[in-house]
Amino acid sequence: MKHRFLTLISSLLLLTACSDSFLERAPEGNYVDVTYYTSDDALEQATAPLYNRAWFDLNSRAIVPLGSNRANDNFSRWGAPEFTNFKVTALSENLANAWTGFYSVITMANAVISDVQTKCSNSVSERAKRTAIAEARLMRACAYFYMVRLWGPVIIIEDNDKVVANPMQPLHREEDVLELVIRDLTYAVENLPEVATAKGRVNAWGAKGMLAKVYLARSGWKGGTRDNADLEKAKELAADVINNSGISLYENYEDLFKYKHNNNPESLIAMQWVPLGDWGVCNTLLADLAGNSKMTGGVNVWSSYQASIDMLQQYELGDTIRRNATFCTPGTYYSYICIADGGYTYDGATSCIKKGVPGGPDDDNDGYIQSMNSPLNTYILRLADVYLTYAEACLGNSEELAGGPGLEALNQVRDRARIPRKERVTFEDIIRERRVEFSMEYCNWYDMVSWYHWKPDYMLNYFQNQHRGYTVDLIVKDEDGYLHFGKKEGDTFLEGIENWQEPGENIEIHHGNILMPYPESDVIQNPLLNEEPVAYEFSE
Secondary structure (H helix, E strand, O other): OHHHHHHHHHHOOOOOOOOOOOOOOOOOOOOEOOOEEOOHHHHHHHOHHHHOHHHHHHHHHHHHHHHHHOOOOEEOOOOOHHHHOOOOOOOOHHHHHHHHHHHHHHHHHHHHHHHHHHOEOOOOOHHHHHHHHHHHHHHHHHHHHHHHHHOOOEOOOOOHHHHHHOOOOOOEOHHHHHHHHHHHHHHHHHHOOOOOOOOOOOOHHHHHHHHHHHHHHHHOOOOOOOOHHHHHHHHHHHHHHHHHOOOOOOOOHHHHHOHHHOOOOOEEEEEOOOOOOOOOOOEOOHHHHOOOOOOOOOOOOOOOOEEOHHHHOOOOOOOHHHHHHHEEOOOOEEOOOOHHHOOEEOOOOOOEEOOOOOOOOOOOOOOOOEOOEEOOOEEEEEHHHHHHHHHHHHHOOOOEEOOHHHHHHHHHHHHHHOOOOOOOEEHHHHHHHHHHHHOOOOOHHHHHHHHHHHOHHHHHHHHHOOOOOEEEOOOEEOOOOOEEOOOEEOOEEOOOOEEEOOOOOOOOOOHHHOOOOOOHHHHHHOHHHHOOOEOOOOOO
C-alpha cells in the first residue's frame, strides 16, 4: 500500500495535453528547481490530471460493472456477471481497480492542495490558489461519495504524508465520510468561479449540483424518515442551479453522447479524456461497450453486453428518444453512424449498447476512434441529475408530489424526451425516471444504494424483483409496431425468449451483500480493513 500511494502521488506531476480543451495549453512558469509554481497558469495545469489520469483505473473497465451491471441496466454472461447477480468477491479485479482508482483521485487531490500551500511563489494569485484547492476538493468529494455508496466505511485521507509514514490506516464511519464530502463541496461552492476558467473545468454550479445530491442522499442515510434539514438544503441548492445558473437542459438528448458535443452546457462535472491519447489519459471503454464493428467503422470491438429485460421494460412506449440513444433495438436508424453509407440501421434480433458508442473514425469524430480509445467524456454530473434531485427532494417523505416546481423540474426532463407530462409522481416514478434518463451512464447503482439506506426493505424487494440475469434473445413487434421486450406474467414469459446466464442458478440478494467487499489484496496489506470503523478527527 505504501508503494501504491507513492506511485499515485508521483503521477500527479505527469501533465497531459488534449486538443480543444483546457488540457491543451502548455503552462508558463512551471516548477522552478522543482520547488515553486511561478504563475497562475502553471498552477492551473497542476489540476489537469484530476480530470483524466486520476480516474483512469476506474474508467478503464470497472466503472461499467459497478454503476450499470449492478443496477441491472445491462447484462452479459461474459462481462462481469457477478456484479449483476450479487456474487462479487474480494478477489474481483474490477473491484480492486475501482478501489485503486478512487484513491488515485484522492491522493492526487491531496497533492494539489499541499502544493498550493508549499510550492507557489508570490507571483501566484490568491484567486488561483483558491480555485486549485476547490477543484481538488471537489474531485476528492466525488471520489468519496462514490466510495461510501459502494463500501460504506472507507479510509479518509487528507494528508498523503501520513499514509506514506504509516500505511496501516483504519476505516472511518460512513457519517464522517459524508461529512468530509459536504465540507469539500461546500468549499468548492464558495471558491470556484461561476464561469469556469476554461471549457470542461468545473465551476460553482457543478459543485452546488453535486452538493444537493449529497444532502439528498444523507437525508435518508439512517433509514426511516428523511431528515428535513438535509432535504431543505438539497432543495435550496438544486433550485439555485436550476433558476440562477443560466444553464438549461441540452435540447437534443442524443447529442449529449456525441463527441462534438463534449462539454455541452448540461455537462457540470465530467472526466476529460484525451482523444487518441496515451494509456492513462484515454477513454478505453469503446471496445467494452460496442458489440458491432460496423458501428465503429471497422474498428475492433468485443462487447457482449445487452440491455436487461428489466431495463427495457422501464421505457414507456413513446420513450424512443432515450431508448434509442442508449440501446440499439431492431430497426433503429442512426443517421450519424456509417455516414458514408447513408446511415446505419441495426438489424440484430436483440439489443446492444449504443450510449458510449459514437460511431467510427469518419463519423464526425475527427478520426478520433480506435479500438480502446474513444473521444467521449465520462459524465460525473449533468444538469438533468440536478432536476431530478430537486424533484426527489421536493417529494421528500410524502407519498406523492402533485404539483409545484419539483414536479415541473421532472416534467422538463420528460419534455426533452417528448413523452407526456406527469400530473403527480411517487417514489416509484422517481426511480423509473432516473433509471431511464441515466441508463448506461454508470451511475444508477449509486442512487439505488442511497435509496437502500433510506428504505432498505423496499429496495431489497426491488432488487429481488428485477429479474436479474435475463436479456432478450428475440424482440418482437405488435401490430401497431411497438417493440416488446419479454413481457412476462409472474415468472412466465408471454413474448420474447428468456435468456438466463446459468440455467437454474438462484440469485440470493440479502441485506448482507448489498455493499461491496474490500479488495483482498488491500485487506492482506492492511488488516485494519477487517476492523470496525472509527470516528475521524477533522482538522477544521
